[in-house]
Amino acid sequence: MKAKRTVNGRSKIKSGRSDQIIQVLIYCVVIGLCLVIILPCLNIAALSFNDGKDAAKGGIYFWPRIFTLDNYKQVFQDGAITKAYLITIARTVIGTAASLMVTSFAAYALKEKGLPGRKLLTILITFTMLFSGGMIPTYIQYNKLGLVDHFGVYVVPGLVSVTYLLMMRTFFESIPESLEESAKLDGCGYFGIFTRIVLPLSKPVIAVVGLYTAVNHWNDWFSGAFYMRSSRLWPVQTVLQQMLTRAMANKEITSVAQAIAQNTNSVTSDSLKMAAVVITTVPILCVYPFVQKYFTKGAMIGAVKE
Template sequence: MFALNRKTKGEALFDIINNILMLCICFITLYPIWYVLVNAFNNGNDAMQGGIYWWPRMFTLENFKAVFESPGIMQSMWITVAKTLIGVVAHVFFTAMVAYAFSRRNLIGGRFYMILGTITMFFGGGLIPSFLLIRDLHLLENFMVYIIPVLFSFFDLIIFMTFFREIPDGLEEAARIDGANDWSIFLRVVLPVSMPVIATIALFHGVYQWNDYFTGMIYINNESLQPIQTYLYRVVAQSSSSQMMVAVQGSAATKTVTSQSIKLATMVVTTLPIVFVYPFLQRYFVKGMMIGSIKG
């Protein structure tokens, strides 16, 4: 019995090599994030000299002060928070509602709808037709341009549908015996037992909404409606320090910040919120990713 628990030399060597390899991968993945953090908290002029890899050489908060004093950044942050929260709730509810209908075996024309939906996963009209459609729907310069075009995803529908089909039929039959209709079953039976897949789709779409800069860049010219990621895009697009100093004109930080330090600080400000949310949804995310897997 004791001999069975002992690892062979080959297994022990494999574990050592595997651990070293995973540590290298973790380092390669995490170090760029650490590098951005270190330089974001370092004096901008000092950082231009290079040589900062592990710790700030001249610690300062002036970079973040300059970012938050920039015109429009807080408005952009509120737009991002609003479109993320509203977009996630609307997307999850609407996609789940359609997926519940698709999960019914007796849906008339269900196979035909599945074929049409699958085609849309691989083929799209392109940017110009999309822009013309958004224009004709009067969504240009409209907050709802962040919500309506991505209200539904067929990929997410497949994930929802797969989960719904694994729910025991007895739950629905019992609800129907008690007089529940389709809406009652969906809202009071199906959704409450579907938290793993709901959290997974919410995480997927929440990350998309938070990181999306393209929609604000193409369809929105009004800066008061642009999200923080579009603001970050405009910050990164600035090529000279003088242009950045105009954005923070009147700030005492102009003596210690540079365009590069503001870029890094803005990246930290726009990235950390979604990073903090992920650990709270991770356990649901892992369960959701196992949907449709082979079960013994």
């Protein structure tokens, strides 16, 4: 039996020894998982700030042995990387905002029980999660729509994700119908209810879906590599991916690779890769603190049925 104790006038159940052991084990597992995630990131950061030739000798773990910024200077040496960053930021901001708008509208419509053909629409939308046309038909379709070699290929195909659509619909359904009914009695239409009641109460799901969408846009290099005929609209991930590929495969293409071949620079392909990983990861990580308070509640959508 667990003994009861009173703290500040409140009765609490004292944990047994087995409960304390389980709690310690849970803490150990969580700490171990955090170390598994954090330590490789520290190693990557240390290698990115370390002299490339020195890092090739090994022994660099969580702190640079010979500090240098040459790896980052080489990455930003070409002006194309700055333009690529602007394109990446633009596609992330525009794509995320447009996706949230379209997805929230569609989710609110599917939430309404009076929508004609609601069940059929839900089945058809869910069906697209299971099957896709494939790469070649997708490219042909984008080409006929005029999206190939156009900025729109970064935004239009990702306007609606079925997973995020269903997440939003589930959250909207959890909002009490009495709030909408009272708003209708006050003369609010569907758009007024959506903007004045549903959206303000849906900050958790909007924050989570917005974060996931922004991360998808930021990390995407595939669209630029396959749907852009020229490099003028490449996002930063595609530019860095091409830079690393050339640096490792053809030493005559980039100034970085030439420096490595001539042994006149402290930058190596490995140190360049580490700097590229840091450059592409850190900016999007800065978004997490702003949505962290909504993340736990929003990520559990659909897990608990009230």
